[in-house]
Amino acid sequence: MENFIEKLSEAQKQELERQYAIYSNGVQEIVPAHELKNKIAKSLFTNQPLKIKLGLDPSAPDVHLGHTVVLNKLKQFQENGHTIQLIIGDFTGKIGDPTGKSVARKQLTDEEVKHNAKTYFEQFGKILDMEKVELYYNSKWLSPLNLEDIINLAASITVARLLERNDFSERLATGKPISLHEFFYPLMQGYDSVMLESDIELGGNDQHFNVLMGRHLQEYFGKEKQVVVLLPLLEGLDGVEKMSKSKGNYIGVDEAPHEMYGKTMSIQDEMMGKYFDLVTDFSLAEKNEIKEKLESGTLHPRDAKMLLGRTIVRMYHGEEASIHAEEHFKTVFQKGILPTDIPEVTWTGEESVPVIDLLVQLDLQKSKGEARKMIQNGGVKINGEKVEDLHLLLAIEDKMIVQVGKRKFVRIKK
Amino acid sequence: MENFIEKLSEAQKQELERQYAIYSNGVQEIVPAHELKNKIAKSLFTNQPLKIKLGLDPSAPDVHLGHTVVLNKLKQFQENGHTIQLIIGDFTGKIGDPTGKSVARKQLTDEEVKHNAKTYFEQFGKILDMEKVELYYNSKWLSPLNLEDIINLAASITVARLLERNDFSERLATGKPISLHEFFYPLMQGYDSVMLESDIELGGNDQHFNVLMGRHLQEYFGKEKQVVVLLPLLEGLDGVEKMSKSKGNYIGVDEAPHEMYGKTMSIQDEMMGKYFDLVTDFSLAEKNEIKEKLESGTLHPRDAKMLLGRTIVRMYHGEEASIHAEEHFKTVFQKGILPTDIPEVTWTGEESVPVIDLLVQLDLQKSKGEARKMIQNGGVKINGEKVEDLHLLLAIEDKMIVQVGKRKFVRIKK
Structure with missing residues (x-):
């Protein structure tokens, strides 16, 4: 040439x-x-x-x-x-x-x-x-x-x-x-x-x-x-392995805004610079400015991560969705109260159901095995109370709130 | 199956x-x-x-x-x-x-x-x-x-x-x-x-x-x-390497009868059994009989080799040619006298010629280099006398017999 x-x-x-x-x-x-x-x-x-x-x-x-x-x-x-x-x-x-x-x-x-x-x-x-x-x-x-x-x-x-x-x-x-x-x-x-x-x-x-x-x-x-x-290969949410669907450590571009935002907030602090570099649409100057502020301490890591979350949601869902996702996150996780937009599910099943079966039937967990693990890890709440008994038999009530992990909620209508 | x-x-x-x-x-x-x-x-x-x-x-x-x-x-x-x-x-x-x-x-x-x-x-x-x-x-x-x-x-x-x-x-x-x-x-x-x-x-x-x-x-x-x-791979005339055209240790199926016969006679005694096995059309019984006779000493190796030579010539040139080739061989090599069918070449070149040039001009050798080697190895005779001087200048005479190796003869006509 x-x-x-x-x-x-x-x-x-x-x-x-x-x-x-x-x-x-x-x-x-x-x-x-x-x-x-x-x-x-x-x-x-x-x-x-x-x-x-x-x-x-x-x-x-x-x-x-x-x-x-x-x-x-x-x-x-x-x-x-x-x-x-x-x-x-x-x-x-x-x-x-x-x-x-x-x-x-x-x-x-x-x-x-x-x-x-x-x-x-x-x-x-x-x-x-x-x-x-x-x-x-x-x-x-x-x-x-x-x-x-x-x-x-x-x-x-x-x-x-x-x-x-x-x-x-x-x-x-x-x-x-x-x-x-x-x-x-x-x-x-x-x-x-x-x-x-x-x-x-x-x-x-x-x-x-x-x-x-x-x-x-x-x-x-x-x-x-x-x-x-x-x-470079982008490490996933675990901060160790390459992001991939099969490893479950990914943020999909088709995921819902608050899911995307929430997952971003779970990234480790040390990975943030790499994420700003590789997955945001900031200019080179903007990226450098963020990194400098993080280093000098004028930008708090939590605020930087919220900026990252807003940016990622904005890129795939637009400005409005990004603001909404941040509000949602703040409501649920930062203030410890329930979000206002909990999806409602009409219950047509049995009057009383083992908690493991309930989670699967409500589509909150894919399998009984996963439901069992989630309960054992203390990730399941009924009306705000942690479930500790794997074999708990629940009497289904109207307006009962079932929560799995930090971000999944269902309100039962009966 | x-x-x-x-x-x-x-x-x-x-x-x-x-x-x-x-x-x-x-x-x-x-x-x-x-x-x-x-x-x-x-x-x-x-x-x-x-x-x-x-x-x-x-x-x-x-x-x-x-x-x-x-x-x-x-x-x-x-x-x-x-x-x-x-x-x-x-x-x-x-x-x-x-x-x-x-x-x-x-x-x-x-x-x-x-x-x-x-x-x-x-x-x-x-x-x-x-x-x-x-x-x-x-x-x-x-x-x-x-x-x-x-x-x-x-x-x-x-x-x-x-x-x-x-x-x-x-x-x-x-x-x-x-x-x-x-x-x-x-x-x-x-x-x-x-x-x-x-x-x-x-x-x-x-x-x-x-x-x-x-x-x-x-x-x-x-x-x-x-x-x-x-x-099995057939060793060539040298008894060591696989027979191949490039190594020059071969007997071609298209070669002239007396060339084929002569080459066969140059095979080492130890190779004979393998040649009988692999390149003749004898039956299994016949092959075994020959081998047994060779081992018991009732068949002389030279006679066995002549049988091999006759057989190979017969396979590619027919019965008559095989007998003729054997006669030719006996005449030239075994009795030490000249064969009766020496080709005649009419000489139209110089009156006197260096022996190396003569060999090339008569097509008895491909190059001056090969002619030189053949003389050095004692393989060239003029009228039955071995040529020892590489630079010999020959006066060409009518009926002069030029011999190269054991089997190549030319009679000059002038």
């Missing part, structure tokens, strides 16, 4: 530095950083937008704040006029895992893929301007590949290089099987970049190997190499 | 044992032996021929005795009514090696593949009844495979299993690159067995891994598994 930086005017050079500061803020790694500058320079010099790629797994369309780290970064590129290329990995989705070993990679029908893509679209629309986004299904170019094409593709990479991927080398070393077809997933992902001539690919830090494959394959096929921007 | 052996009549069981004794004679390994018996039993019980597969590399059509080891085994199956499936690996031939690293695997055109197949056919016709042979080009089923098919194929095998192949594990251990596409060659070879539903695949002992892949893939695709019959 030729050097565009040296061709820029002084004003363009300033614009280059401005954009670079935005894009490089809060990232884990840029491979390589000087090429990102040159890509921006190319865009400024040729007056053409850059193509920014993000690949999506069509089997997991529930978007949570962990995903928004990369979406917020995409948004920065979009706000500066660059083109977002979203790729639904439907080819992989439709073939599933032929060995049937991976539950996550079950075979999807065309309808499921379309449905999941739509779900992505709706959720992404809360962050990105979806009218300007380019959407691709990679089955378009992967399905027609024949054995000769694939032999050519496979010839681009050595087995040793593939075994450098952490999970592969680990599995080989510990005798856990790697099916040969698994070697093809990074190649397919990389081939997407060849077909779309992406300038930049974004990914979570755990996608390091896969997104670099795009760079490798573009070079092999004589294309300009993409720059790889790796984003 | 169900047990057919127990369904056979006594007469059929005897026939089974007869065929098994023939097929198992002189082989390196049968994987697994009891299944070979059951395959023969199936054929006898159902009165259907077995399908016996041999894969051929379309890039190396010069057939030498090393190849005939497996062809002779095929012939035994053919003589008992089974069907030979010859597969020209034209798919691999036509794509070549995309990395361009393997000279042996250069890309072949359709014409070259066809030409090479024809060459095989002509040469194989000296051993097999080619009218009964089924010929296949594997591009027919490999070319149309798409990425989904290939992912399915690749899912059948683990990386660890592929790395068990000696050359792969060695290369990985020593840091020599293995391109991913190389993993596909054994899979493709195995897929041929799936498509052709082969009962038995033959191969040299160095093909162990590749031919077993057919067995593995047939099982994966729900077919009856083939039995693998591995033949």
